[in-house]
Every structure is written in C-alpha cells, then in structure tokens.
Amino acid sequence: MDLPEGSESFQAQSHLYKHMLNYISSMSLKCAVELGIPDIIHNHGRPIALSDLVTALEIHPSKTSFVYRLMSLLVHSGFFAATLPLHTKQKQGDHSKGDEEAEAAYDLTPHSRLLLKDKVPCLSPHILTLCPAFLTAWQFLGNWLKGDKGTNPFEIAHGMTLWEYADQNPAFNNLFNEAMASDSGMLNLVIRDCKPVFQGLGSLVDVGGGTGKVAKIISEAFPQLKCTVLDLPHVVANLHDTEKVKFIGGDMFHSIPPADALLLKLTLHAYSDEECLKILKKCREAIPSEGGKVIIIDIVINKEKEEHQVTEAKLFFDMLMMVVVTGRERSERDWEKLFLEAGFRSYKILPLFGLRSLIEVYP
Ligand SMILES: C[S@@+](CC[C@H](N)C(=O)[O-])C[C@H]1O[C@@H](n2cnc3c(N)ncnc32)[C@H](O)[C@@H]1O
Structure with a gap:
C-alpha cells in the first residue's frame, strides 16, 4: 500500500x-x-x-x-x-486502572x-559537560567556523582556553577534575584484565593525569609500580604525595619525567595532531628505547565494526573536543600516522573499555 x-x-x-x-x-x-x-x-x-x-x-x-x-x-x-x-x-486486581x-x-x-554518589564508578560529575561554561561555547560554533579568530568556540566565548579558564575559576577547576576522576573510576572494572600491560614495569608517569585517580587505581592493582602524575600546576597544587603516587606540576609540552612507561588517558584526544606530535615526541624521549612504552587510553573510532550508538557517542566526543579544546577523536589509521611520525615503531590496540581502547605504543 x-x-x-x-x-x-x-x-x-x-x-x-x-x-x-x-x-x-x-x-x-x-x-x-x-x-x-x-x-x-x-x-x-x-x-x-x-x-x-x-x-x-x-x-x-x-x-x-x-x-x-x-x-x-x-x-x-x-x-x-x-x-x-x-x-x-x-492490592493488584482490586485497584481501578x-x-x-x-x-x-x-x-x-x-x-x-x-550515577550513585557513594559507589565506584560514579559518573554523576560528568554532567559537567552541561555546565554553562561548556554550553555557552556551543553558541559560537558557527561564528567560529566562519571566522578566523580563536582556536575553538570555547576561546571565542570566554576569551581564553579551557585550561586557562580552569586555572582562573577554582570552582570550575574542581568540577572539571572531579568529572575526569569520575570517568577514571570505570578503570576499576577492567584494570585486572590489563595485567600483561603493566607487568614488569617499575615506574609509570600519568601524563595529564588530573588528580591521580587512574594512578591510584593502577598502583593499588600493581603495587610494584611507582606512579607519578604530571599535570598543570593548578590541577595538582593542593594534592599531597602518597607512598604510591607522587604529583608534579608542569607542562607536558616542555618536559615529561623519565619512566619505564607513560600513560595518557583522554589527554591526546584534547589536542590537535600537531600538538599530539609534540607531546608524543616528548614521550619518546622520556622512556627507554628498550622495554619502554607509552600506554594510551582513548577513543578509537571504528565505524564499520561498532554499533551505531557507540559511534554516535564517539562522534559526540569528537564534536566536544572541537568546541571546547583543540582536539579530535581518531580512527586507528589516524593514531598509527601519529605514532609513526613521532618516531615510534609499532603499537597494539586492546578494545577493552566500551568507548575507549587501550593502545600500547613501542619505540
Ligand atoms: C581530558 S583531561 C584527562 C584527565 C585524566 N587523564 C583522566 O582521564 O581522568 C586532560 C588533562 O590534561 C591536563 N593538561 C592539559 N594541558 C596540559 C599540559 N600542557 N601539561 C600537563 N597536563 C596538561 C589537564 O589539566 C587535564 O587534567
């Protein structure tokens, strides 16, 4: 008909x-x-x-x-x-419908x-993505695309980058760091399946490691590992070293402390290809050529193989990275190009984390 x-x-x-x-x-x-x-x-x-x-x-x-x-x-x-x-x-049966x-x-x-507050993981803080500072940036997307100012709509809206905004607004800084830490709590669910990734390593630096949630989870699961968190000074300013996790305020574009392995969870997706190359080259310098590695936990877009809803969520993150920072989400080919250009020889992808994968990159 x-x-x-x-x-x-x-x-x-x-x-x-x-x-x-x-x-x-x-x-x-x-x-x-x-x-x-x-x-x-x-x-x-x-x-x-x-x-x-x-x-x-x-x-x-x-x-x-x-x-x-x-x-x-x-x-x-x-x-x-x-x-x-x-x-x-x-009373079923005797009540009127x-x-x-x-x-x-x-x-x-x-x-x-x-979303339960006292449970781990709790993703409630991730509602940050709907905070006024983020939502305002979306109003400027069209203007930003047509114009030649600003590295992203967030910068047009607020006159500064997200990282500068976090530095200048302590309440936002706390919300942002809490949101990141809440996301990292999901790692608890899979860390024990990742034994081969961390076995044999003596030291690890979590580059852009926020308030140290991932470092804490990893150091508890693999007690032989000495963990250091490198993040911007305003992120780690009030954090105290523990026996297992040390904090360093710094800039990954300038210097990354040496370690057997470096971890970058959701750090590279916040940066453009040019910026990622700079970071990855610094990473290459900071690990031993023999036995060292970079461990990346991030999104790998795989439209052909994944469910429609998963790709959609990844594309949402891709847009978010465009609007609030200078980053993007990447396919395996995009990642591979970056690794090879930064001087790494090979890599291995474990699609372990729902939206995220774990990528081991070797010098
Ligand atoms: C998207 S967040 C990811 C945080 C953390 N890895 C996680 O997954 O929970 C990116 C992190 O990189 C940090 N960051 C940004 N620029 C940086 C820089 N130049 N040097 C060191 N850390 C930086 C931010 O402060 C933030 O904590």
Whole structure:
C-alpha cells in the first residue's frame, strides 16, 4: 500500500524535532542528577512511589505532577524503570486502572546505577559537560567556523582556553577534575584484565593525569609500580604525595619525567595532531628505547565494526573536543600516522573499555 501523501515529510519532521529537542534529554538527566534522584531511589531500598520521591526531594506536593512528567521522560530514556509500588502490587486486581500518576513508582536501571554518589564508578560529575561554561561555547560554533579568530568556540566565548579558564575559576577547576576522576573510576572494572600491560614495569608517569585517580587505581592493582602524575600546576597544587603516587606540576609540552612507561588517558584526544606530535615526541624521549612504552587510553573510532550508538557517542566526543579544546577523536589509521611520525615503531590496540581502547605504543 502506498504511504499517504506527505508521510515522508512528517517522518522527517519527527526526526528533525527529536534532534532539535535532544537537549531536553540531556537537561532532564542533569536535573535528576542535581536533585539526587538516583541516590534517593537507592537509599529507599526498593522501588519508590512518586509521592515518596516528592517527599524525599523536599518538593512541595503541588509540584508532584511536574516530577511525574520529568520521571516519565527519564523512564522513557531508560534512566529509570517504572514499576508498581509495593502496596499497589499487594492490592493488584482490586485497584481501578487509570490513575497512572498516583500509582507511579520508580526503580534504578543499569544506567542510573552508574550515577550513585557513594559507589565506584560514579559518573554523576560528568554532567559537567552541561555546565554553562561548556554550553555557552556551543553558541559560537558557527561564528567560529566562519571566522578566523580563536582556536575553538570555547576561546571565542570566554576569551581564553579551557585550561586557562580552569586555572582562573577554582570552582570550575574542581568540577572539571572531579568529572575526569569520575570517568577514571570505570578503570576499576577492567584494570585486572590489563595485567600483561603493566607487568614488569617499575615506574609509570600519568601524563595529564588530573588528580591521580587512574594512578591510584593502577598502583593499588600493581603495587610494584611507582606512579607519578604530571599535570598543570593548578590541577595538582593542593594534592599531597602518597607512598604510591607522587604529583608534579608542569607542562607536558616542555618536559615529561623519565619512566619505564607513560600513560595518557583522554589527554591526546584534547589536542590537535600537531600538538599530539609534540607531546608524543616528548614521550619518546622520556622512556627507554628498550622495554619502554607509552600506554594510551582513548577513543578509537571504528565505524564499520561498532554499533551505531557507540559511534554516535564517539562522534559526540569528537564534536566536544572541537568546541571546547583543540582536539579530535581518531580512527586507528589516524593514531598509527601519529605514532609513526613521532618516531615510534609499532603499537597494539586492546578494545577493552566500551568507548575507549587501550593502545600500547613501542619505540
Ligand atoms: C581530558 S583531561 C584527562 C584527565 C585524566 N587523564 C583522566 O582521564 O581522568 C586532560 C588533562 O590534561 C591536563 N593538561 C592539559 N594541558 C596540559 C599540559 N600542557 N601539561 C600537563 N597536563 C596538561 C589537564 O589539566 C587535564 O587534567
């Protein structure tokens, strides 16, 4: 049967509107995180009725139906599961259908379990990507593309680079470092599968290692390893050395302390190819030619082999790197070109981390 006239246009309209309004999904999730909804459900110990959720949120009961609508979207997006509250379940059969709002109850899903504050990993701080400083930068994307000023839209919006902005805004600096550390918590889930990568190494420098979350996880998993974190002075200023992890404030473009291995997690994707070459050449100088290596944990785009949703998330990160810093996401071919140009001879990719891969690069 022929489709009715105009149906293609109506489908196109739905598609367009869905994408024009996609920010509503992001902002609703941000709201749920800010209100602490995942933790409230978790602390409740069982599915929570809408009325109990509103009470726990300390929201006036007159706003119950607004919370219901927020939760309906978040359930639709898979962040929470809608379920019947216990008392309703017990009475099942004798209650009249229809008052969905009065009967609504919510449970966590695997997605919202990753947002629980006292659990590791907890990705809640990553909601940073929706903070005003980042969102403002997006308003300048078109102007930046057409103009010849600024290395990225963030710089046009704020008159300085992201790193300078973090240096000058301690609250943002804390949020940024927390977001990075929260992402690094995911490493806990796979570090033990990476034994061959770290075995036999005596020292490791985490280049652009933030507040040392990855270094801590690695040093706990591989106690023979002496770990050092190199990051910008404002990032490590208030961090204290421990027996296992030392901190150095510096600039990786100028100097990287020598070690058996260097780690760069999500550091190179924040930089352009030209900048990565400079960093990788410094890395090459800092490791032994025999037995040394660079370990990169970063995105490798593989459109042909991965699921549509995975590629989409990687392309989102690619755009984010364009808008807030000077970086980009790379395919295996892009990475290989960089490694060879920087004077490395070979590399090995382990696609271990969902969106991220671990790449060992050898001199
Ligand atoms: C995207 S973050 C990744 C942080 C950390 N590796 C992680 O995954 O949690 C990039 C890091 O590089 C640091 N960085 C940026 N420029 C740097 C430089 N010139 N020298 C040293 N660190 C730098 C930033 O401060 C930030 O901590």
